[in-house]
Amino acid sequence: MLELRQEDPGKYELDLSRITRRQFLKYLVLAGALSGAAGLAGCATRSNDPCPPGVKGVTCSDLGEGSVVTPTAAGQQDHPIIWYVDLEHERVVNDPAQSADHLRTRNHRAAVLGWIANMFCQAIHYTEVGLSLARSEGVRAMFGGTCGALRKLKPGEEDPAEWAPGWYKEVGYMPVRVLQDDPIFAGLGSEPVFFESHYWEVKQLPADFELLASTDECEVQVMRHKDCLVYGTQFHPEVYEAGYSDGPTLLANFFDMAGVLR
Numbered sequence: 001m002l003e004l005r006q007e008d009p010g011k012y013e014l015d016l017s018r019i020t021r022r023q024f025l026k027y028l029v030l031a032g033a034l035s036g037a038a039g040l041a042g043c044a045t046r047s048n049d050p051c052p053p054g055v056k057g058v059t060c061s062d063l064g065e066g067s068v069v070t071p072t073a074a075g076q077q078d079h080p081i082i083w084y085v086d087l088e089h090e091r092v093v094n095d096p097a098q099s100a101d102h103l104r105t106r107n108h109r110a111a112v113l114g115w116i117a118n119m120f121c122q123a124i125h126y127t128e129v130g131l132s133l134a135r136s137e138g139v140r141a142m143f144g145g146t147c148g149a150l151r152k153l154k155p156g157e158e159d160p161a162e163w164a165p166g167w168y169k170e171v172g173y174m175p176v177r178v179l180q181d182d183p184i185f186a187g188l189g190s191e192p193v194f195f196e197s198h199y200w201e202v203k204q205l206p207a208d209f210e211l212l213a214s215t216d217e218c219e220v221q222v223m224r225h226k227d228c229l230v231y232g233t234q235f236h237p238e239v240y241e242a243g244y245s246d247g248p249t250l251l252a253n254f255f256d257m258a259g260v261l262r
Helices: 021-031 096-117 131-136 246-257
Strands: 038-041 082-086 121-125 146-149 170-175 193-198 200-204 209-214 222-225 230-233
Touching: 082 096, 096 121, 096 246, 193 246
Parallel strands: 082 121
Antiparallel strands: 038 230, 146 200, 170 193, 209 222, 222 230
Protein backbone atom coordinates (compact mmCIF):
# COMPACT_ATOMS: atom_id res chain seq x y z
CA MET A 1 0.00 0.00 0.00
CA LEU A 2 1.63 3.18 -1.15
CA GLU A 3 0.65 6.80 -1.14
CA LEU A 4 2.96 9.41 -2.70
CA ARG A 5 2.99 13.18 -2.26
CA GLN A 6 5.01 14.84 -5.01
CA GLU A 7 6.64 18.06 -3.75
CA ASP A 8 9.20 18.33 -6.58
CA PRO A 9 7.71 16.90 -9.81
CA GLY A 10 11.07 16.03 -11.35
CA LYS A 11 13.09 14.93 -8.35
CA TYR A 12 12.18 11.25 -8.11
CA GLU A 13 11.16 10.41 -11.69
CA LEU A 14 12.11 6.81 -12.55
CA ASP A 15 12.73 5.00 -15.82
CA LEU A 16 10.73 1.89 -14.91
CA SER A 17 11.81 0.13 -18.10
CA ARG A 18 15.32 -0.21 -16.62
CA ILE A 19 14.84 -0.03 -12.84
CA THR A 20 15.81 -3.08 -10.77
CA ARG A 21 13.82 -4.41 -7.82
CA ARG A 22 16.54 -3.31 -5.37
CA GLN A 23 16.55 0.22 -6.86
CA PHE A 24 12.76 0.33 -6.50
CA LEU A 25 12.97 -0.74 -2.84
CA LYS A 26 15.39 2.12 -2.19
CA TYR A 27 13.00 4.46 -4.03
CA LEU A 28 10.13 3.31 -1.82
CA VAL A 29 12.04 4.35 1.28
CA LEU A 30 12.63 7.78 -0.26
CA ALA A 31 8.96 7.88 -1.18
CA GLY A 32 7.71 6.89 2.25
CA ALA A 33 7.25 3.12 2.19
CA LEU A 34 9.43 0.39 3.77
CA SER A 35 11.56 -2.03 1.79
CA GLY A 36 10.03 -5.49 1.63
CA ALA A 37 7.17 -4.28 3.75
CA ALA A 38 3.93 -2.37 3.79
CA GLY A 39 3.28 1.36 3.94
CA LEU A 40 -0.08 2.55 5.23
CA ALA A 41 -1.38 5.98 4.29
CA GLY A 42 -4.77 7.67 4.42
CA CYS A 43 -6.11 8.37 0.93
CA ALA A 44 -7.96 11.32 -0.54
CA THR A 45 -11.67 10.82 -1.20
CA ARG A 46 -13.01 11.60 -4.65
CA SER A 47 -16.59 10.60 -3.98
CA ASN A 48 -19.08 10.73 -1.11
CA ASP A 49 -19.92 7.06 -1.67
CA PRO A 50 -17.77 5.18 0.92
CA CYS A 51 -17.54 1.93 -1.01
CA PRO A 52 -17.76 0.89 -4.68
CA PRO A 53 -20.46 -1.58 -5.79
CA GLY A 54 -19.52 -5.23 -5.42
CA VAL A 55 -17.16 -4.77 -2.45
CA LYS A 56 -19.66 -4.08 0.32
CA GLY A 57 -20.76 -7.19 2.17
CA VAL A 58 -17.69 -9.32 1.39
CA THR A 59 -17.10 -11.82 4.21
CA CYS A 60 -14.00 -13.72 5.28
CA SER A 61 -15.47 -16.99 4.02
CA ASP A 62 -15.62 -15.51 0.50
CA LEU A 63 -11.84 -15.09 0.36
CA GLY A 64 -10.49 -18.33 -1.06
CA GLU A 65 -6.98 -18.62 -2.49
CA GLY A 66 -8.21 -17.55 -5.92
CA SER A 67 -10.16 -14.53 -4.70
CA VAL A 68 -9.61 -11.22 -6.47
CA VAL A 69 -11.32 -7.85 -6.55
CA THR A 70 -11.22 -6.92 -10.23
CA PRO A 71 -9.76 -3.42 -10.77
CA THR A 72 -11.31 -0.85 -13.05
CA ALA A 73 -9.19 0.77 -15.74
CA ALA A 74 -6.60 3.27 -14.53
CA GLY A 75 -8.14 6.68 -13.98
CA GLN A 76 -11.68 5.29 -13.98
CA GLN A 77 -12.16 4.91 -10.22
CA ASP A 78 -14.78 7.18 -8.66
CA HIS A 79 -13.87 6.09 -5.12
CA PRO A 80 -10.84 6.00 -2.84
CA ILE A 81 -8.82 2.82 -3.37
CA ILE A 82 -6.03 0.80 -1.73
CA TRP A 83 -2.92 -0.15 -3.68
CA TYR A 84 -1.29 -3.45 -2.82
CA VAL A 85 2.17 -3.00 -4.36
CA ASP A 86 3.73 -6.35 -5.31
CA LEU A 87 7.54 -6.29 -4.79
CA GLU A 88 8.23 -9.79 -6.11
CA HIS A 89 11.25 -10.25 -8.40
CA GLU A 90 10.40 -10.11 -12.08
CA ARG A 91 12.06 -13.51 -12.58
CA VAL A 92 9.35 -15.07 -10.39
CA VAL A 93 6.51 -13.12 -12.01
CA ASN A 94 7.73 -14.17 -15.47
CA ASP A 95 8.51 -17.80 -14.58
CA PRO A 96 5.68 -20.06 -15.87
CA ALA A 97 6.38 -22.55 -13.06
CA GLN A 98 5.91 -19.90 -10.34
CA SER A 99 3.81 -17.08 -11.78
CA ALA A 100 0.37 -18.68 -11.41
CA ASP A 101 0.89 -19.48 -7.71
CA HIS A 102 2.33 -16.02 -7.08
CA LEU A 103 -0.61 -14.34 -8.83
CA ARG A 104 -3.09 -16.32 -6.70
CA THR A 105 -1.25 -15.29 -3.53
CA ARG A 106 -1.08 -11.64 -4.58
CA ASN A 107 -4.76 -11.51 -5.49
CA HIS A 108 -5.75 -13.24 -2.25
CA ARG A 109 -3.80 -10.73 -0.17
CA ALA A 110 -5.38 -7.83 -2.05
CA ALA A 111 -8.80 -9.39 -1.47
CA VAL A 112 -8.03 -9.67 2.27
CA LEU A 113 -7.25 -5.96 2.39
CA GLY A 114 -10.44 -5.16 0.50
CA TRP A 115 -12.43 -7.32 2.92
CA ILE A 116 -10.95 -5.68 6.02
CA ALA A 117 -11.43 -2.14 4.70
CA ASN A 118 -14.73 -2.94 2.98
CA MET A 119 -13.51 -1.06 -0.09
CA PHE A 120 -11.71 -1.54 -3.40
CA CYS A 121 -8.12 -2.89 -3.34
CA GLN A 122 -6.02 -3.04 -6.51
CA ALA A 123 -2.95 -5.29 -6.74
CA ILE A 124 -0.20 -3.70 -8.82
CA HIS A 125 3.38 -4.78 -9.58
CA TYR A 126 6.14 -2.36 -8.63
CA THR A 127 7.20 -2.01 -12.29
CA GLU A 128 3.80 -0.45 -13.00
CA VAL A 129 4.19 2.22 -10.30
CA GLY A 130 5.36 5.65 -11.39
CA LEU A 131 4.64 9.30 -10.72
CA SER A 132 2.41 9.64 -13.79
CA LEU A 133 0.15 6.83 -12.52
CA ALA A 134 0.28 8.24 -8.98
CA ARG A 135 -0.79 11.65 -10.24
CA SER A 136 -3.61 10.19 -12.36
CA GLU A 137 -4.93 8.32 -9.31
CA GLY A 138 -4.62 11.25 -6.89
CA VAL A 139 -1.92 9.53 -4.79
CA ARG A 140 0.26 11.69 -2.49
CA ALA A 141 3.38 11.56 -0.08
CA MET A 142 7.23 12.10 -0.03
CA PHE A 143 9.74 11.32 2.77
CA GLY A 144 13.39 10.37 3.31
CA GLY A 145 15.16 7.39 4.87
CA THR A 146 17.82 4.74 4.33
CA CYS A 147 17.60 0.94 4.10
CA GLY A 148 19.87 -2.08 3.76
CA ALA A 149 20.40 -5.73 4.67
CA LEU A 150 20.01 -6.75 8.31
CA ARG A 151 23.37 -8.55 8.74
CA LYS A 152 25.33 -11.59 7.57
CA LEU A 153 24.57 -14.96 9.13
CA LYS A 154 26.89 -15.92 11.97
CA PRO A 155 28.98 -19.13 11.67
CA GLY A 156 26.70 -22.11 12.23
CA GLU A 157 23.53 -19.97 12.27
CA GLU A 158 20.59 -21.61 10.50
CA ASP A 159 19.27 -19.99 7.33
CA PRO A 160 15.43 -20.11 7.44
CA ALA A 161 14.93 -19.54 3.69
CA GLU A 162 16.57 -20.29 0.33
CA TRP A 163 16.46 -16.73 -0.97
CA ALA A 164 19.29 -14.25 -0.21
CA PRO A 165 21.68 -16.99 0.98
CA GLY A 166 24.12 -15.96 3.67
CA TRP A 167 22.01 -13.12 5.04
CA TYR A 168 20.07 -13.11 8.32
CA LYS A 169 16.32 -13.09 7.79
CA GLU A 170 13.15 -12.74 9.83
CA VAL A 171 10.76 -15.36 8.46
CA GLY A 172 7.46 -16.62 9.86
CA TYR A 173 5.12 -15.43 12.63
CA MET A 174 7.13 -13.48 15.21
CA PRO A 175 6.30 -11.27 18.21
CA VAL A 176 6.90 -7.54 17.79
CA ARG A 177 7.66 -5.36 20.82
CA VAL A 178 5.45 -2.24 21.07
CA LEU A 179 7.49 0.77 22.20
CA GLN A 180 4.81 3.47 22.17
CA ASP A 181 1.07 3.33 22.74
CA ASP A 182 -0.77 4.10 19.52
CA PRO A 183 -4.28 3.53 18.13
CA ILE A 184 -2.77 1.23 15.48
CA PHE A 185 -2.18 -1.33 18.26
CA ALA A 186 -5.67 -1.18 19.79
CA GLY A 187 -6.63 -4.60 21.16
CA LEU A 188 -3.22 -6.14 20.38
CA GLY A 189 -1.31 -6.00 23.67
CA SER A 190 2.40 -5.30 24.15
CA GLU A 191 3.80 -8.05 21.88
CA PRO A 192 1.49 -8.77 18.94
CA VAL A 193 2.53 -11.45 16.47
CA PHE A 194 2.89 -10.70 12.75
CA PHE A 195 4.19 -12.50 9.66
CA GLU A 196 7.77 -11.56 8.72
CA SER A 197 9.56 -12.26 5.45
CA HIS A 198 12.57 -10.00 4.85
CA TYR A 199 16.33 -9.58 5.06
CA TRP A 200 16.39 -5.81 4.51
CA GLU A 201 15.36 -3.18 7.02
CA VAL A 202 15.02 0.56 7.40
CA LYS A 203 18.38 1.68 8.78
CA GLN A 204 17.34 5.25 9.60
CA LEU A 205 13.87 6.67 10.19
CA PRO A 206 12.71 9.46 7.90
CA ALA A 207 13.00 12.78 9.73
CA ASP A 208 9.26 13.24 10.29
CA PHE A 209 8.59 9.72 11.63
CA GLU A 210 8.49 8.17 15.12
CA LEU A 211 9.44 4.60 16.02
CA LEU A 212 6.53 2.56 17.41
CA ALA A 213 7.67 -1.09 17.47
CA SER A 214 10.82 -3.23 17.12
CA THR A 215 12.26 -6.73 17.31
CA ASP A 216 15.70 -7.64 18.64
CA GLU A 217 17.17 -7.92 15.14
CA CYS A 218 15.14 -5.27 13.32
CA GLU A 219 14.68 -1.93 15.06
CA VAL A 220 12.12 -0.37 12.70
CA GLN A 221 9.10 -2.68 12.64
CA VAL A 222 6.42 0.04 12.80
CA MET A 223 6.82 3.76 12.23
CA ARG A 224 4.35 6.65 12.18
CA HIS A 225 4.45 10.12 10.68
CA LYS A 226 4.37 12.78 13.40
CA ASP A 227 1.65 14.88 11.75
CA CYS A 228 -0.02 12.84 8.98
CA LEU A 229 -1.98 9.59 8.96
CA VAL A 230 0.92 7.61 7.47
CA TYR A 231 2.36 4.40 8.95
CA GLY A 232 4.98 1.93 7.80
CA THR A 233 5.30 -1.72 8.83
CA GLN A 234 8.24 -4.03 8.15
CA PHE A 235 6.08 -7.15 8.61
CA HIS A 236 3.14 -8.26 6.44
CA PRO A 237 -0.13 -7.52 8.30
CA GLU A 238 -2.13 -8.79 5.31
CA VAL A 239 -0.87 -12.35 5.92
CA TYR A 240 -2.66 -14.37 8.60
CA GLU A 241 -3.97 -17.82 9.46
CA ALA A 242 -5.83 -19.54 12.30
CA GLY A 243 -4.27 -18.47 15.58
CA TYR A 244 -2.46 -15.50 14.04
CA SER A 245 -5.01 -12.74 13.50
CA ASP A 246 -3.09 -9.70 14.79
CA GLY A 247 -2.30 -8.53 11.25
CA PRO A 248 -5.93 -8.02 10.18
CA THR A 249 -6.64 -6.36 13.55
CA LEU A 250 -3.84 -3.83 12.94
CA LEU A 251 -5.15 -3.13 9.42
CA ALA A 252 -8.71 -2.70 10.72
CA ASN A 253 -7.37 -0.22 13.30
CA PHE A 254 -5.73 1.78 10.53
CA PHE A 255 -8.79 1.75 8.29
CA ASP A 256 -10.87 2.88 11.28
CA MET A 257 -8.52 5.83 11.88
CA ALA A 258 -8.67 6.66 8.17
CA GLY A 259 -12.47 6.86 8.41
CA VAL A 260 -13.04 3.92 6.07
CA LEU A 261 -14.86 1.73 8.62
CA ARG A 262 -16.99 4.43 10.21
